[in-house]
Each structure stands twice: as structure tokens, then as C-alpha cells.
Amino acid sequence: xxxxxxxxxxxxxxxxxxxxxxxxxxxxxxxxxxxxxxxxxxxxxxxxxxxxxxxxxxxxxxxxxxxxxxxxxxxxxxxxxxxxxxxxxxxxxxxxxxxxxxxxxxxxxxxxxxxxxxxxxxxxxxxxxxxxxxxxxxxxxxxxxxxxxxxxxxxxxxxxxxxxxxxxxxxxxxxxxxxxxxxxxxxxxxxxxxxxxxxxxxxxxxxxxxxxxxxxxxxxxxxxxxxxxxxxxxxxxxxxxxxxxxxxxxxxxxxxxxxxxxxxxxxxxxxxxxxxxxxxxxxxxxxxxxxxxxxxxxxxxxxxxxxxxxxxxxxxxxxxxxxxxxxxxxxxxxxxxxxxxxxxxxxxxxxxxxxxxxxxxxxxxxxxxxxxxxxxxxxxxxxxxxxxxxxxxxxxxxxxxxxxxxxxxxxxxxxx
Numbered sequence: 001x002x003x004x005x006x007x008x009x010x011x012x013x014x015x016x017x018x019x020x021x022x023x024x025x026x027x028x029x030x031x032x033x034x035x036x037x038x039x040x041x042x043x044x045x046x047x048x049x050x051x052x053x054x055x056x057x058x059x060x061x062x063x064x065x066x067x068x069x070x071x072x073x074x075x076x077x078x079x080x081x082x083x084x085x086x087x088x089x090x091x092x093x094x095x096x097x098x099x100x101x102x103x104x105x106x107x108x109x110x111x112x113x114x115x116x117x118x119x120x121x122x123x124x125x126x127x128x129x130x131x132x133x134x135x136x137x138x139x140x141x142x143x144x145x146x147x148x149x150x151x152x153x154x155x156x157x158x159x160x161x162x163x164x165x166x167x168x169x170x171x172x173x174x175x176x177x178x179x180x181x182x183x184x185x186x187x188x189x190x191x192x193x194x195x196x197x198x199x200x201x202x203x204x205x206x207x208x209x210x211x212x213x214x215x216x217x218x219x220x221x222x223x224x225x226x227x228x229x230x231x232x233x234x235x236x237x238x239x240x241x242x243x244x245x246x247x248x249x250x251x252x253x254x255x256x257x258x259x260x261x262x263x264x265x266x267x268x269x270x271x272x273x274x275x276x277x278x279x280x281x282x283x284x285x286x287x288x289x290x291x292x293x294x295x296x297x298x299x300x301x302x303x304x305x306x307x308x309x310x311x312x313x314x315x316x317x318x319x320x321x322x323x324x325x326x327x328x329x330x331x332x333x334x335x336x337x338x339x340x341x342x343x344x345x346x347x348x349x350x351x352x353x354x355x356x357x358x359x360x361x362x363x364x365x366x367x368x369x370x371x372x373x374x375x376x377x378x379x380x381x382x383x384x385x386x387x388x389x390x391x392x393x394x395x396x397x398x399x400x401x402x403x404x405x406x407x408x409x410x411x412x413x414x415x416x
Contacts, residue, residue, distance in 0.1 A: 052136035105224035116180075164243070259399050286300075304347050361386055
């Protein structure tokens with residue numbers, strides 16, 4: 001794997017079509033465009049999962065308190081089954097989901113094991129199941145928890161891996177993996193985090209059981225542990241068992257992020273929070289509220305944070321953001337009249353500063369002043385100049401698109 005961050009470049013972005021000629025090529029952001037086929041319809045097929053678990057080609061993304069196991073800060077370590085066998089027994093998927101729910105015993109704790117998908121580029125040495133072939137990938141949370149035996153086995157896996165020279169990469173945001181690894185890690189982290197946060201039913205408060213290969217959770221109607229307490233096996237009634245959607249599904253929080261251009265298209269609106277390093281600015285962002293369109297959320301957030309009133313909003317691209325589970329919906333927007341460009345930070349005090357930057361200054365910053373938070377800009381950067389997020393951030397891609405001649409002039413000639 002490359003030691004440098006990369007922007008995904010899947011084949012579909014290079015394909016010619018009427019839509020690509022009219023709207024331009026699709027922008028694909030970091031953490032997206034996974035090389036794995038998720039095969040979500042096989043997550044309840046336990047004979048498949050059982051075969052995948054033990055196959056020689058299978059690889060496991062290991063997480064400890066959400067920190068990924070790595071060879072280096074730029075490369076994940078993919079474990080084999082024999083390295084985690086003590087923690088995940090061979091019979092892990094022997095029972096059907098129906099029997100797992102029927103036999104549920106809250107005293108018995110299990111590791112969080114999540115099926116991520118198949119790498120179909122490895123058909124030669126991969127698992128073949130029906131019409132599908134490839135190397136199976138799982139995520140495994142080895143955070144010591146659960147029963148004493150489970151904690152001991154988790155600690156054994158951790159110490160064994162660390163003895164081999166691997167480390168759990170502890171950082172607030174990981175953006176150093178290659179494009180493919182970043183997408184795999186994002187899926188693993190988001191689902192592991194969601195499982196950790198949903199160990200108890202949000203309706204009745206009782207423990208839940210992971211099903212669907214770790215991508216859903218259910219509130220079982222019975223618990224064998226109750227019998228040991230002299231109680232009926234049946235749990236108290238819970239409405240999550242009586243409705244159509246009687247499962248807990250992974251949560252994704254939609255968030256807007258926008259590059260705003262002035263009415264004359266010669267300036268870009270950028271803001272900074274207190275946690276940003278000096279001279280580091282970015283696009284504005286915020287959560288979408290219930291019963292609110294993406295476009296309305298863009299207009300509301302920009303007005304609340306910077307006092308600027310927008311007109312047209314165009315959705316540009318999106319980026320999954322696994323911290324913990326956001327979907328960043330990127331937009332480019334413009335002010336229709338200079339009278340609406342006046343900045344006011346008195347509505348929502350979220351930003352420390354917001355400014356209009358000339359396109360030329362932004363272009364210079366994109367060339368020499370980009371860096372992740374907490375890291376220095378490139379060697380050509382001159383102290384005091386504008387600094388911007390790196391290309392792996394959707395903010396960078398939005399800024400690039402907003403100041404591009406093609407976007408501003410609309411000189412894309414349709415051949416439709």
C-alpha cells in the first residue's frame with residue numbers, strides 16, 4: 001500500500017457518458033469508494049459467514065478502542081484467522097440468527113465481529129460462494145470487555161500483535177491511509193463505534209444482540225439469564241419487537257459542508273473555529289435538521305454562522321466521515337447580491353472568524369498551504385499566508401471546484 005494519502009479514482013469516474021459530458025466527472029472523496037463489495041444480502045446467510053470466517057484469504061481489520069491496528073501510520077495491518085482464533089471461535093456463525101435470538105443469554109458476551117465485504121480483485125485465492133468470489137474482510141473489535149474470559153482473550157490478541165511490532169494507531173482523525181484502506185477502515189470504525197453505543201435497547205433499556213453480521217442489533221424477546229434469577233424467560237414488552245422496523249440500524253448523521261462564492265465570483269467565504277491553527281480556514285458546515293432539505297440547511301447554516309444570505313445552492317459531492325458516523329454532503333453556493341455578503345458573527349458564536357478571500361489568494365493556498373489539522377504546511381508556505389484543509393478533506397475539493405473556471409463560467413458543452 002502507498003504511504004501517501006490518495007484521492008479515490010474508481011473506474012466509473014473515467015467512463016464517458018451523457019451525464020459526465022454535461023455535468024463533468026464525478027468527484028470521489030476520501031473514505032468513500034471502497035474496493036469491497038459489501039454483499040449486504042449475504043449477512044444473514046450464516047453458512048456463508050462461517051466459511052468466510054475461516055477461509056485462508058480472509059483478512060481482519062482489528063480495532064482497540066476504535067484505534068486501528070497498523071504496520072505504520074500509513075498502513076493497516078490485516079490479521080489472518082489463526083491470529084484471532086482464540087478470540088473468535090470457529091463456531092461463531094454456526095447458529096442461525098433465529099436460533100441466536102431464541103437462545104439469547106445476556107450472561108454470554110461475544111466479540112463484535114462485522115462482515116465488511118469481499119475483495120473481488122482476489123478471485124484466484126479467494127472464497128467462492130455461489131456466483132461470488134473474492135477475499136472476505138471482517139472488522140473485529142478487540143477492546144477488552146465482556147466476560148473475564150473474553151477480556152483475557154482480547155488482551156492476548158492485543159499483546160500478540162504488539163509483540164509482532166504492530167501498533168494501534170492512536171489519533172483523533174486518521175487520514176494517512178491509501179484511498180482503498182481509508183474506505184475499508186471508515187466502514188470498520190463506523191460500525192464498531194455504532195455497536196459500542198447501542199449495547200442497550202433505546203426503548204426498554206435491556207441488552208441488545210448484534211445480528212446481520214454486526215450491522216444490525218435486535219432486542220430479544222427472551223433471556224435465559226432471567227431463568228437463573230427465578231424469573232420467566234420472557235422479557236418485559238418492548239415496542240421495538242412489535243413494529244415493522246423491529247431492529248436497530250446503524251446511524252448516519254447527514255451534515256452539509258459548503259464553499260460559498262461571492263456575487264461577482266471573485267471571492268470565497270471561509271471560516272475558522274477556535275481549535276484551528278493560525279491562518280487555517282475552511283468551508284462552513286453544520287448538521288441537517290429534521291424536515292429540512294439539503295439546500296435549506298446550507299442556507300440556514302451559512303446565515304447562522306456568518307450572517308451571509310445565499311441564493312443558489314448546488315450539491316457537488318459527498319464524503320462519509322466515520323467520526324463517528326457523518327455523511328458530509330458537499331455543496332457550492334453563491335450570493336446573488338453584494339448587499340447579502342456582509343459578514344455577521346453575532347447569531348451563532350460557533351466561528352472565531354469568517355472572511356471573504358480573493359480567488360488568487362485561495363489558489364495560492366491550495367498550491368502551497370494545505371495540511372491536516374495539527375501538521376505543518378508545505379516547504380513553500382510563507383508564514384502568515386492562508387492555510388487550507390488537505391485534498392483528503394471534502395472541504396478542499398469543494399474549494400477547488402468553486403474557484404475553477406469551468407464551474408464559474410458554466411462552459412461545459414452538452415453532447416446530449
